Amino acid sequence: MSSLNLAARDSATMLRRNLLHARRYPSLTLNLLLTPVMLLLLFVYVFGDTMSAGIGGGDRSAYLAYIIPGLLLMTIGSTTIGTAVSVSNDMSEGIIARFRTMAIHRGSVLFGHVAGSVLQALISVVLVGAVGVAVGFRSTGATALEWLAAFGLLALVALAFTWIAVGMGLASPNAEAASNNAMPLILLPLISSAFVPVDTMPGWFQPVAEYQPFTPAIETLRGLLLGTGIGNDGWIALAWCLGLALLGHRWSKAQFGRDPG
Template identity: 65%
Template sequence: MSTATHTAHALRDARTMVRRNLLHARRYPSLTLNVLLTPVVLLLLFVYVLGDTLSAGITGEADRTAYVAYLVPGILLMTVAGTALGTAVSVCNDMTEGIVARFRTMAISRSSVLIGHVVGSLLQTLGALVMVGGIALAIGFRSDANPLEWLAAVLLLTATSVTTIWLAVGVGLSSPNPEAASNNGLPLLLLPFLSSAFVPLDAMPAWFRWFAEYQPFTPAIETLRGLLLGEAIGHQGWLAAGWCLVLTVLGYRWALALYRRDPAR
């Protein structure tokens, strides 16, 4: 088989697996709804229940609109993390229910199984971001970004999504059952809480601030906030890009090693 023919077959198999994962998400929407509810509920809770108090602490006056602008970038990154948690459970389901073992006996590209999960999850994540972004606009979020900054913001969200998805695939492959995958993937959902998503770094205790400042989500949130609000980004953009690159490579290699190591699972 020529290289071109092999590539064409691999792409066809990957498209089939992407379609399978999207159909699975449509037929069983409960998991997707569960991971989407968390950022939406947090957005509404922090804006309408805690917004005045937190905005007074940040800006010196009770300005809910200002806090919406501050909060939305963090909620968008939390949406990315929450959707990736669903990917970990979905991957683990496939591994433990035996469907992957059956795929291995078929004349399909072995990499197409992982590609289907990654691309399918990325499309779901982008759809979730559009939905959460629409809710943010409905409750008063407004952006000062120009078209170039909007493009950079979309690219950042896409890159962060790819990073978290590959890490989630590794979590799913390394977990013995879906419940364990859900628990093992919780750090992906908890890290945004330990960042600058809800309050500025200056408001945190000194002993904790160093972790919040340099963990992966804070540079991404600060970069996205700067892009959407037309503020200076400084070195945060380079930190966000560096974290995305390093963690994507690590997540990809980890997932690939786990997938190849246990063909009989």
């Protein structure tokens, strides 16, 4: 069997293992998924009238359309926290050390975690999007190509942040530390353009919100789904995703290959 076939076979086995693990222990995924859903309902039904007055001109549906892209990306950030915890658990329970001694493709362990996490993230995005549609979200004028591009962007963001989360899980001494280390993945969207435009923030804070990976991704997704201008945000988002994916991959590979002794 060729090296490529071996890698594909072992990666598929590890993917199946991680999906079975997620199915048997759904509470972590469910708890992380509830965060963006609760924020969606909170901002629509509690803060909706006040927030829409400043952004949607008093139209709650306009504000709902504004925040959905940010909440979809926040959903990805929430899901990847579970990835960091899962990888850390594997490390602390010794299963990673056992995999190192087995005749399997070394990279398949990491690729199984990444593939499983990306799949779970996209399923979670679909579920949160369905809740958004149920409470009134409507995409205005997006073509089939723009929908495809939006889904591709979400998948690329999920891939990039999953690799970062895998590295965090490998570098953390326990699951609690992994959860804490990965917390910025859900906090960064809160200080982006997800809920309010960057130019309405205090001047000293605007660079923090503007020059981070989530804001260009949110603006790109917002442009694709709502027909607004994207400008340079699409290229910036793509550069962030590719850079973070490469960084996370190299970091994870280095952590996984280090001597456990």
